[in-house]
Amino acid sequence: MKIMIRGVRGSIPTTGPDTVYYGGNTSCAVAVEDDCILVLDGGSGMQKFNLLQTTAVKRVDILLTHLHLDHIQGLGFFNPFFDPTLDIHIWGPVSNISLRTRLSRYLSPPLFPVLLRDLPCKLTLHEIGDSSFDIGPFQIESRYVIHPGPTVGYRIKGKHSVFTYMPDHEPMLGAKEFPADKRWISGMELAQDADLLLHDAQYSAQQYPYRMGWGHSSMDDVAKFAELAAVKHLLLAHHDPSNSDTDLNNLFEDLQKRNNYLFKYELAAEGMVIELP
Amino acid sequence: MAYPIEIILSRQLADCLSMPVFITDTVGNLIFYNEPAENLLGTRFEETGEMKVETWGTIFKPKDEDGNVMPPENLPLVRTLKDQYPYHKSFWIESMKGNTEKISVTSYPIIGRAGNFVGAVAIFWEAKDI
Numbered sequence A: 001m002k003i004m005i006r007g008v009r010g011s012i013p014t015t016g017p018d019t020v021y022y023g024g025n026t027s028c029a030v031a032v033e034d035d036c037i038l039v040l041d042g043g044s045g046m047q048k049f050n051l052l053q054t055t056a057v058k059r060v061d062i063l064l065t066h067l068h069l070d071h072i073q074g075l076g077f078f079n080p081f082f083d084p085t086l087d088i089h090i091w092g093p094v095s096n097i098s099l100r101t102r103l104s105r106y107l108s109p110p111l112f113p114v115l116l117r118d119l120p121c122k123l124t125l126h127e128i129g130d131s132s133f134d135i136g137p138f139q140i141e142s143r144y145v146i147h148p149g150p151t152v153g154y155r156i157k158g159k160h161s162v163f164t165y166m167p168d169h170e171p172m173l174g175a176k177e178f179p180a181d182k183r184w185i186s187g188m189e190l191a192q193d194a195d196l197l198l199h200d201a202q203y204s205a206q207q208y209p210y211r212m213g214w215g216h217s218s219m220d221d222v223a224k225f226a227e228l229a230a231v232k233h234l235l236l237a238h239h240d241p242s243n244s245d246t247d248l249n250n251l252f253e254d255l256q257k258r259n260n261y262l263f264k265y266e267l268a269a270e271g272m273v274i275e276l277p
Numbered sequence B: 001m002a003y004p005i006e007i008i009l010s011r012q013l014a015d016c017l018s019m020p021v022f023i024t025d026t027v028g029n030l031i032f033y034n035e036p037a038e039n040l041l042g043t044r045f046e047e048t049g050e051m052k053v054e055t056w057g058t059i060f061k062p063k064d065e066d067g068n069v070m071p072p073e074n075l076p077l078v079r080t081l082k083d084q085y086p087y088h089k090s091f092w093i094e095s096m097k098g099n100t101e102k103i104s105v106t107s108y109p110i111i112g113r114a115g116n117f118v119g120a121v122a123i124f125w126e127a128k129d130i
Ligand SMILES: [Zn+2]
Pocket: A010, A011, A027, A068, A070, A071, A167, A168, A238
């Protein structure tokens, strides 16, 4: 399975010389196995999608974790929507308002000139919750996780490896520490033994107490979470828009100094490509 | 098997409260109690872990105002587990020290996003009057 990281910024796109290294685009990643393409979240990292231009693939699946703007704002700029020969599926968490209605709030005037129903591609929407489903060679588990509004994380099992995607997640909300019994930890079931985990790490441990309940995690909590889940490789993501590349490097260095984790962990950066077995 | 997110969040809220809170699964097994509840039960969650309904159901000896032992079907949590509605009642319990204490219990079902019943919560209050 090949993972391409296309957007790792939290909350709002940030462009400028001080965010060039980690990137300013909001949440988006792509997982490819054989001829099957999954796009995870539709943040601004979704734009300039040219993966299909070199293949004969006619289907793309977009898995949305939730509908906060930083996870859907790229949808209107996803070129495959405008290709009538393509079959596109969007998966997103169920709510008491249909996924189509919620997406149409953004993909309709005055916010966007084109209506969802007028997109030329063949579009199918799927509402999920605590669900299991297959897409091509992928076996996918979605589970509700702690974040404001209906939000899921995904466990994506390819032919030989597992990628877990939880860009917005606050498992420590209101808790003093992670319980010893892992059944009580939000998202743990999705992350357990994953080959790669991309997880929210928006804040430093110092910032987190002032942002508790905003739906995001501290770098320290996420590293601990990954250790408990025995993941092999952790990508810390959803970088705070106020953090420059230098700030992120400093925070990460500090995290490394204070901990001695044995698994591989690093800050997620736009443009990263990771080949899993 | 992980607990549903609604149950995990109930525990995380209970962790922050000074009222005794008991969380059960859909059949009444005690799956979590917070620190104030530990004082009432006289046991620590870390030590006991989860408790079967038969075990923890007998720890409190609920009595009515005449001192008669109350049948379980009159207790708020038992009623919530049966029909998934909230209930409130005041009664007496024999405390761990053998004293009789007046308490009020509020129980409510946890019905999750998908509309499914995933467990119940009972909060114990010091009864002001009965
Ligand atoms: Zn976000």
